[in-house]
Amino acid sequence: MENNRFVSTDEIRTRFSTAMSDMYGLEVPLYRDLLELVADVNAQTLGADPQLQTQLNESGEIQRLNLERHGAIRLGTAAELAGIRRVFSVMGLYPVGYYDLSVAGVPVHATAFRPLSDASLAANPFRVFTSLLRLELIDDEALRAKAAEILQKRSIFGPRVLQLTEQFETEGGLNTTDADEFVREATDIFRWHSEATVSIETYNQLLAAHRLIADVVCFKGPHINHLTPRTLEIDAAQKEMVRRNIPAKESIEGPPGRRHPILLRQTSFKALQENVTFGSGAQKAVGAHTARFGEIEQRGLALTPKGRELYDQLLLRARQSGQQGGDTYEQRLESAFSEFPDDLPTIRKNGLGYFRYSLTQKGLTAAQALAGTTGDINALIDGGLVHAEPIIYEDFLPVSAAGIFQSNLGGDDQKSYKASAARAAFEEALGAAVNDEFALYEQAQQRSLDAIARHLQK
Ligand code: OOG
């Protein structure tokens, strides 16, 4: 009874992701065009593929499809990251995975805040790629100190969002009115501010060190830099972007197109130039800043460590074979990935991906007869008693993330940092360990197997 006073964290997340989408749509109208495009492509894809429609209906995926989005934010200090962790936990978002972007010449490291349980992912899988700036990677000592000082002075959280977060933590939830207020206040953290907090000189200095440093340091808060809807057919979405005159990037990131999609594939439209006012009084100046963009993604099967290793290997091969031959990147990618099996039984039997198992109608009827047998899963599948459904990848591509960063910062300068993962420092700033994504998929798979075993034991 007690808990009925509270709305669920899933519900708060849905209200939040809707509010964010509405806000971003007002800030970046091209994002609304993208949503429309994705809805059109999805409707067309489903219309043309009744089998896919049935599969999405059966797995419940269909319910979340139009709600599904991810966003990305970039934070400046450890305190901001720790605060964001508390705010996000009110909406059932928890840190998963560690992403070291220094390998790609981007001075940040990151985690993905996302729901963990099957039920919460099904209710609304909204996720936020959250980066933390690594000032220690700025070589110029004076500039580093200046950036730190600017960041120390800002407070990205309003008092009310912190109060409501604390109330959630002490009381165990928020009622519907408080949840609405929380959502309004939390959305406000990620709003765009067209007035920079620094002079144009400081902005340019930071921009020269790295475009991303300027993006994080010079503004009042961590503006949401993109929101990404999920499409069922990214090749069609990419073509459609071009047809509708949306300034799409040249190629799709991630694995090539396949019959059975793996991990995720992403494309985007290029970052917008937006007017910004710098400084005040006599120093006031008008300039521009490039940060915000639009992105579309298609999600596929979650890979096991073995599958991920094969993926990394093939991707590297496609990239490195660039020098020789006249093939396009797409062709090289296709040819490298011909080594990655593209039928579900082979993927499954080779342990390359995660699956969710369930008894079929036939299996449910036969369960009594099978009672007490140990149930070799492959035999049960071959006998048509058990169905294996790919588990969808809920995370981000490290390499793709870097590509997206690079292509959307607006410049083509390639910085390089000595690759230096600093996971321990990141977790200390976060105030918690990040969850292991492989363990989460493994557990989801195991839970489905346990449920079958329990059924057979009855
Ligand atoms: C985040 C880039 C990562 C993705 O989809 O891989 C990302 C950023 O630019 O801040 O969103």
Ligand code: NI
């Ligand atoms: Ni993204």
